[in-house]
Amino acid sequence: MIYGKYKNARNAAWQCLIDYNITSLPVSVLDIAKSAGIKVIKNSKASWLLPNESGISIILGKQWYIVYNDSCSKQRCRFTVAHELGHIFLGHELEKRNRLTKTFKQSLSYAEQEANIFASRLLAPACVIWALSLKTANEISSVCDISHTAAEFRAERMRTLYKRNRFLTAPLEREVYKNFKVFIQESKRNQNRFI
Numbered sequence: 001m002i003y004g005k006y007k008n009a010r011n012a013a014w015q016c017l018i019d020y021n022i023t024s025l026p027v028s029v030l031d032i033a034k035s036a037g038i039k040v041i042k043n044s045k046a047s048w049l050l051p052n053e054s055g056i057s058i059i060l061g062k063q064w065y066i067v068y069n070d071s072c073s074k075q076r077c078r079f080t081v082a083h084e085l086g087h088i089f090l091g092h093e094l095e096k097r098n099r100l101t102k103t104f105k106q107s108l109s110y111a112e113q114e115a116n117i118f119a120s121r122l123l124a125p126a127c128v129i130w131a132l133s134l135k136t137a138n139e140i141s142s143v144c145d146i147s148h149t150a151a152e153f154r155a156e157r158m159r160t161l162y163k164r165n166r167f168l169t170a171p172l173e174r175e176v177y178k179n180f181k182v183f184i185q186e187s188k189r190n191q192n193r194f195i
């Protein structure tokens with residue numbers, strides 16, 4: 001499934017959450033990859049990454065592989081795989097890696113930004129964060145299982161979204177919210193239990 005037609009990483013992340021029946025946090029990027037037929041491999045096994053790379057997507061024939069640097073923290077690995085899923089689902093431009101394989105053009109900074117937007121929206125969907133009233137980077141990091149750095153960016157973005165207060169206006173976001181409803185209710189019940 002290529003979401004490039006949406007020209008919008010945020011919509012693509014919503015569509016991906018819907019298509020892969022994601023109904024709770026933390027989002028399993030490995031389950032999404034598996035359902036999409038993408039093979040995810042640790043670099044400690046493959047040794048395909050260059051020293052400065054944290055992850056890469058490679059297409060060999062018709063098979064996609066995501067290789068990630070598994071010496072990083074689990075949270076960073078999750079973000080790397082989500083970022084690579086973003087490149088694949090957004091249909092970014094490919095270039096030859098070697099004689100047999102292709103990967104995404106590293107020089108395209110808009111593609112890097114889009115893949116990062118896709119990853120953060122996939123792992124930390126705004127409507128779920130809002131419904132659970134998560135505000136701080138610590139809260140977002142622990143519920144979404146993302147690094148503190150990634151959670152800080154998300155918390156900053158959420159401050160703007162809370163101020164704007166226009167959640168659930170897009171049909172796709174409403175569908176994501178509907179799918180997470182049971183998870184949201186259960187999480188709120190647990191939150192109340194600890195107050």
Ligand SMILES: [Zn+2]
Pocket residue numbers: 083087111112115
């Ligand atoms: Zn990238």
